[in-house]
Amino acid sequence: MQITICDVGPRDGLQNEPDTLAPAVRAQLVSRLAAAGVPRIEAVSFVRDDRVPQMAGAEEVVAAAERDGAELSGLVLNARGYERFARTALDRVNCTLAATDEFNRRNGNASLDEAVDRVLAILAAATVPATVTVSCAWGCPFEGEVDPGVVADLCERLLAADELVLADTIGVATPRRVRRLVERVSILGRPVGAHLHNTRNTGYACAWGALDAGATLLDASIGGLGGCPFSPQATGNVATEDLVWQLERDGVRTGIDVDALVEISRWLEGILGHRLEGLLYRAASWPA
Numbered sequence: 001m002q003i004t005i006c007d008v009g010p011r012d013g014l015q016n017e018p019d020t021l022a023p024a025v026r027a028q029l030v031s032r033l034a035a036a037g038v039p040r041i042e043a044v045s046f047v048r049d050d051r052v053p054q055m056a057g058a059e060e061v062v063a064a065a066e067r068d069g070a071e072l073s074g075l076v077l078n079a080r081g082y083e084r085f086a087r088t089a090l091d092r093v094n095c096t097l098a099a100t101d102e103f104n105r106r107n108g109n110a111s112l113d114e115a116v117d118r119v120l121a122i123l124a125a126a127t128v129p130a131t132v133t134v135s136c137a138w139g140c141p142f143e144g145e146v147d148p149g150v151v152a153d154l155c156e157r158l159l160a161a162d163e164l165v166l167a168d169t170i171g172v173a174t175p176r177r178v179r180r181l182v183e184r185v186s187i188l189g190r191p192v193g194a195h196l197h198n199t200r201n202t203g204y205a206c207a208w209g210a211l212d213a214g215a216t217l218l219d220a221s222i223g224g225l226g227g228c229p230f231s232p233q234a235t236g237n238v239a240t241e242d243l244v245w246q247l248e249r250d251g252v253r254t255g256i257d258v259d260a261l262v263e264i265s266r267w268l269e270g271i272l273g274h275r276l277e278g279l280l281y282r283a284a285s286w287p288a
Contacts, residue, residue, distance in 0.1 A: 002253050004217045006040040007033050007240050008195070009268075010061070011075055013225030015045065015054045016236075017272060023057035025271065027064035032267070033222065034070035036260035038240070042094060042219075045075035046084040062088045073131065077108045082122045093126050095119045095161070096133040098169075099151050102142040103135065116157055123160040132161040133195060137181065139172035148181050155185045163191045165217065168206065171199025175209035182213035193217030196238050198224065198277070203238040204246060211252070218243065223265040224277030239278030241265060245285055258285050 010030050014021060021029075030043045043065060044058035058074065065072065073092035076082045085093055097115035098104045104115040123130050136143075137151050155164050164185055168178075178194060186192045194210035196203040196219070207218055224239035241261035244254050258280075265281035275282075 003211065003215070003247065004039055004193075005240065005244060005254050005256060006042060006073070006193075006217060006219045007038045007222055008042040008219050008237060009033070009222035009225050009240065011042040011045050011055070012219075012237060013221040013223070015052050016226055017054060019272065020054045020056065021271065023060035024064060026057075027061045029222070029264070029268065030061065030065035030072065031068070032260075032264045033240075034066060034068035036264060037254075037256040038070055038261075039255060040071045040073060040092070040217075043072045043074060043090070045077075046081035047075075047077060058084065059088060062090055076122060078110075078118050079121060082125060086125075086127075090128070092129045092131060093122065094131045094133055094165075095122050096135060096167075098135045098140065099146050099154055100136050100140040100143040103140050103169075106142065107135075112154075116154070119158060120160060123158075129162045130160075131163040131165055131193075132158045133165040133167050134158075135167040135169040135195075137166040137173075138168050138177055139170055141170050148177075148184060151181060152184050152188075155190075156188055159188060159190060161190060163193060163217065164188070165193040165195050165219065167195035167219075168197050168203075171197035171203065173206050174202055175205045178206040178209040179213040182210050182215050186214050191216045193219065195219035197226065198236060198238050204243060207238060207243060207246075220244075222261065222278075223268055223281065224279075225268075236277040239265075239276070239280065241280045242278050245280050 049056040071091045074090045075094045101112045220240040220243045221237035224236040226237035262281045
């Protein structure tokens with residue numbers, strides 16, 4: 001079995017940090033992840049600086065990052081974001097919307113239907129591979145439980161995408177629920193991935209549930225960084241190094257250098273000035 005790991009640390013991880021890192025430092029993080037063999041990296045998002053100042057200077061990050069064979073993606077929410085994206089040399093566009101109306105209104109100032117129309121317009125314009133990430137796929141901080149049928153129906157409206165990713169934005173998914181929803185969406189005929197937060201310590205088990213259901217992509221964040229500025233209950237993603245260590249130990253090949261990831265987390269801890277949520281970088285990989 002082989003799986004694509006996408007490290008979302010430079011985007012989803014850093015956007016929730018209280019301090020804003022300079023574009024040159026963020027580009028260095030992208031370059032280090034690429035050198036470690038991470039096949040896909042979500043490098044930036046094209047959003048308003050006043051709303052998410054941690055993502056300011058996205059174009060500078062893209063221009064300075066060394067890819068080393070990695071596919072770099074950028075997150076967009078609307079047409080203005082896509083216009084900025086299209087002027088860069090990024091390899092993949094990631095459009096995102098939520099499965100609930102209220103989250104879309106708070107995160108993107110749009111209703112669910114308006115968010116769908118925005119995404120479809122971006123997909124129609126895209127000249128590179130396009131991923132659509134459906135956030136709040138298992139639960140919403142504002143509307144509570146989310147009906148799996150609603151998520152499946154939403155994904156069916158988004159089949160112009162090359163890939164569909166289901167996101168557990170507030171970390172309320174459990175392995176069986178993940179397995180069932182990934183299976184249900186996979187029937188639609190697009191590759192399916194999972195973006196998992198470890199808020200309630202279920203993220204890694206949910207990753208295995210997604211794999212068992214046929215997921216081909218798993219998002220993770222170096223050091224377990226992450227959260228969402230517009231979701232008060234969102235905490236960090238599963239840590240890339242912790243996830244890769246588990247996968248490799250059980251024979252799932254990722255092509256990523258775990259020891260290099262550990263060193264990146266240690267470097268990042270020094271940059272950010274606080275302990276990260278990941279565990280492996282403190283315990284080190286085993287066997288040595």
